[in-house]
Amino acid sequence: MEFISSHLLTLILFFPVLAALVILFLPRDEVKLTRWTALIASLVPFGLSVWLWVRFEAGLPGFQFKETYAWYAAVSSAFHIGVDGLSLTMVMLTTLLTPLAILASFGIQDKVKAYMMLFLMLETGMLGVFMSLDLLIFFVFWEIGLVPMYFLINQWGSANRNYASLKFMIYTMGGSLGLLLAIQLLGVLFQTYDLPALYEQWNALEGTVMGLPVASVKAIAFWAFVVAFAIKVPVWPFHTWLPDAHTEAPTAGSMILAGVLLKLGAYGFLRLVLPLYPVESEKYAGALAFLAVMAIVFGAFASFGQTDFKRLVAYSSVNHMGFVLLGIAAAAKSAGTMNAHIAMDGAVLQMFNHGLSAAGMFFLVGVIYERTHTRNLEEFGGLFPLAPVYGGILIFTSMASLGLPGLNGFVSEFMVVRGSWPVLTVYTAIAMLGLLFTGAYILKGIKKVLHGPVNEHWAHGERKLTEITTREIIVMAPLMALILVLGIWPMVILDVINKAVTMLF
Numbered sequence: 416m417e418f419i420s421s422h423l424l425t426l427i428l429f430f431p432v433l434a435a436l437v438i439l440f441l442p443r444d445e446v447k448l449t450r451w452t453a454l455i456a457s458l459v460p461f462g463l464s465v466w467l468w469v470r471f472e473a474g475l476p477g478f479q480f481k482e483t484y485a486w487y488a489a490v491s492s493a494f495h496i497g498v499d500g501l502s503l504t505m506v507m508l509t510t511l512l513t514p515l516a517i518l519a520s521f522g523i524q525d526k527v528k529a530y531m532m533l534f535l536m537l538e539t540g541m542l543g544v545f546m547s548l549d550l551l552i553f554f555v556f557w558e559i560g561l562v563p564m565y566f567l568i569n570q571w572g573s574a575n576r577n578y579a580s581l582k583f584m585i586y587t588m589g590g591s592l593g594l595l596l597a598i599q600l601l602g603v604l605f606q607t608y609d610l611p612a613l614y615e616q617w618n619a620l621e622g623t624v625m626g627l628p629v630a631s632v633k634a635i636a637f638w639a640f641v642v643a644f645a646i647k648v649p650v651w652p653f654h655t656w657l658p659d660a661h662t663e664a665p666t667a668g669s670m671i672l673a674g675v676l677l678k679l680g681a682y683g684f685l686r687l688v689l690p691l692y693p694v695e696s697e698k699y700a701g702a703l704a705f706l707a708v709m710a711i712v713f714g715a716f717a718s719f720g721q722t723d724f725k726r727l728v729a730y731s732s733v734n735h736m737g738f739v740l741l742g743i744a745a746a747a748k749s750a751g752t753m754n755a756h757i758a759m760d761g762a763v764l765q766m767f768n769h770g771l772s773a774a775g776m777f778f779l780v781g782v783i784y785e786r787t788h789t790r791n792l793e794e795f796g797g798l799f800p801l802a803p804v805y806g807g808i809l810i811f812t813s814m815a816s817l818g819l820p821g822l823n824g825f826v827s828e829f830m831v832v833r834g835s836w837p838v839l840t841v842y843t844a845i846a847m848l849g850l851l852f853t854g855a856y857i858l859k860g861i862k863k864v865l866h867g868p869v870n871e872h873w874a875h876g877e878r879k880l881t882e883i884t885t886r887e888i889i890v891m892a893p894l895m896a897l898i899l900v901l902g903i904w905p906m907v908i909l910d911v912i913n914k915a916v917t918m919l920f
Contacts, residue, residue, distance in 0.1 A: 503915075578659065673728075812894070
């Protein structure tokens with residue numbers, strides 16, 4: 416027990432890789448065994464994360480459960496991991512959604528071993544980003560997460576999967592190039608990649624660097640970080656890879672892509688951009704707010720214009736993640752004030768809330784696609800009498816995505832708007848146009864799928880629409896429970912987030 420306590424983060428981080436190695440040696444024809452091994456193995460990091468949450472002391476400053484091991488002494492880089500309230504929240508989200516996504520993948524019949532192994536390795540890549548306290552380690556895990564997702568889209572995706580997976584890889588790798596160069600700059604300057612040390616040394620740097628004024632070098636490094644993370648969020652105009660990747664990815668791939676992978680970009684802003692570049696963040700807060708508002712408004716407009724159900728949900732992610740960046744911009748503009756704390760709390764909570772509702776929405780799109788083999792909204796309509804349980808779950812999850820008071824989406828978006836309004840009034844007012852169309856595209860989706868006269872096309876014969884199964888309800892149940900709990904009592908998670916934000920900013 417003492418060993419587990421002292422190496423808790425390492426166990427959470429690398430247990431999925433160990434499980435993937437176990438699956439590698441399972442017989443190829445034992446599909447059922449492979450599925451259950453992957454599911455049970457993915458529940459272990461979740462259980463350990465719950466224990467981590469219980470043992471975490473939100474009032475303590477700095478990082479907790481830190482572990483440091485020698486890794487690459489030649490360049491002064493160490494395997495240094497730890498968590499604070501921000502990263503702990505994202506670790507919980509990752510370890511919760513991964514077993515649900517694996518359970519959602521039980522319908523996969525082709526190359527099941529490879530599929531489950533890639534999913535578990537993807538979990539390690541995502542967790543590593545949230546735990547890393549060394550910039551080089553951060554970048555290594557940042558890149559590790561790309562590879563499994565590329566193959567999940569490329570091998571198990573829809574008709575256009577080759578194009579979508581290549582576009583996903585090129586966009587994110589392109590952004591990562593600037594990120595790597597900026598990280599190397601910090602490492603060369605200070606002979607360390609340790610994040611807590613860099614927070615102090617980088618902000619205290621004066622004079623010239625490589626013959627250039629420090630302010631110019633910081634501005635260049637700032638934008639290198641911003642572009643890399645903006646592509647990952649993604650914000651307008653870097654968002655075009657997202658609808659294609661989502662539309663072509665398998666259902667569980669879309670759940671993780673929207674639920675966790677998009678949060679890596681927002682987490683990069685919180686963990687690296689704001690603390691390392693406070694002056695530049697304040698100076699360019701207006702530009703960040705502009706990008707956020709464009710994502711909110713254009714994301715909503717684009718979503719409203721879709722006839723593909725999955726593409727509609729994909730563009731909604733651009734819209735919802737725009738609120739995260741708006742909260743970050745407001746915090747950058749007014750660092751240290753009450754408005755900044757409210758906006759930042761809302762942004763982090765929005766990351767968690769969107770992870771729940773987006774994963775749920777993509778899963779529900781997958782449920783109906785599995786039965787009808789179409790995502791065309793024009794071919795649905797009148798499905799509520801044929802699948803009333805599915806219809807009820809879809810409406811509940813859609814209302815969370817819409818931001819209905821009493822469900823989780825309302826709390827986080829309200830906090831972002833409340834914190835941003837006194838600081839970035841014009842931008843926030845324009846963002847309300849996107850909020851209006853959020854209601855429009857959500858209601859459009861519900862109407863096109865469920866409402867109207869009974870759809871005779873899906874009512875009889877071989878094409879008869881079947882109700883949502885028990886396994887599929889089990890996937891949705893934890894998401895729906897958390898959506899409701901966080902809508903009624905957000906302090907369950909907000910207390911940890913708020914204390915972390917207060918200490919950091």
